[in-house]
Amino acid sequence: MIRVLLVDDQELVRTGLRSLAEHDGDIEVVGEAADGRAGLEMARRHRPDVVLMDLRMPRLDGLAATREIVVDDALRDVRVLVLTTFDDDEDVLAAVRAGAAGYLLKDIAPVQLRAAIRSVAAGGSLLSPSIAGTIMRHLGDRLTSGIRPELLEPLTDREREVLARVALGETNAEIGTSLYISPATARTYVSRLLAKLGARDRAQLVVIGYESGLVRPGDDG
Numbered sequence: 001m002i003r004v005l006l007v008d009d010q011e012l013v014r015t016g017l018r019s020l021a022e023h024d025g026d027i028e029v030v031g032e033a034a035d036g037r038a039g040l041e042m043a044r045r046h047r048p049d050v051v052l053m054d055l056r057m058p059r060l061d062g063l064a065a066t067r068e069i070v071v072d073d074a075l076r077d078v079r080v081l082v083l084t085t086f087d088d089d090e091d092v093l094a095a096v097r098a099g100a101a102g103y104l105l106k107d108i109a110p111v112q113l114r115a116a117i118r119s120v121a122a123g124g125s126l127l128s129p130s131i132a133g134t135i136m137r138h139l140g141d142r143l144t145s146g147i148r149p150e151l152l153e154p155l156t157d158r159e160r161e162v163l164a165r166v167a168l169g170e171t172n173a174e175i176g177t178s179l180y181i182s183p184a185t186a187r188t189y190v191s192r193l194l195a196k197l198g199a200r201d202r203a204q205l206v207v208i209g210y211e212s213g214l215v216r217p218g219d220d221g
Helices: 011-021 036-046 062-071 086-098 110-121 132-138 140-146 157-167 172-179 183-197 202-211
Strands: 002-007 027-033 050-054 079-084 102-105
Touching (some): 011 027, 011 050, 011 110, 027 110, 036 062, 050 062, 050 110, 062 079, 086 202, 157 172, 157 183
């Protein structure tokens, strides 16, 4: 059973999310909170697998709450999935930098919501692979305003190639096809990138790919 905490200041939204999340029987909502401070307290109490976190909330907003969850060793296994809209581009990027595993649009289809929760609970990222390239290209102008090529210094040429494919939103299988390596080898390279770059997950690798200038808006592989 996947244990989920809902953090949103709108009761109607929480009620709807609970109903949608629990529909198939493999996801259980273990708590609800109406602001980031209460959400942080409930995360520490319930230790959920996934926190569905709104951004705009009183007392403590979703970004600040996400940062506190990520740096808390007692919550190292808790994954944060931020709820947002395309109008919140800068907050999406800030959420990824803060350590969120990804984001959802609030008009997401029910089946996609449940799939997203399962993916994040299993260690995946909602910025990878299916929409990473799209979102980061959408944020490209902001990301490329301060290129930091020094981020790539620890990487070999092959690792840079793999990072570029991750930043474009490719799965391990697609990376394997692009670079003529097996999916298992691609997965090994991704694990090395996470370790070398100190990234929490693939979502943060996407950001690094753009911030370093390795991938630029409009690139399509």
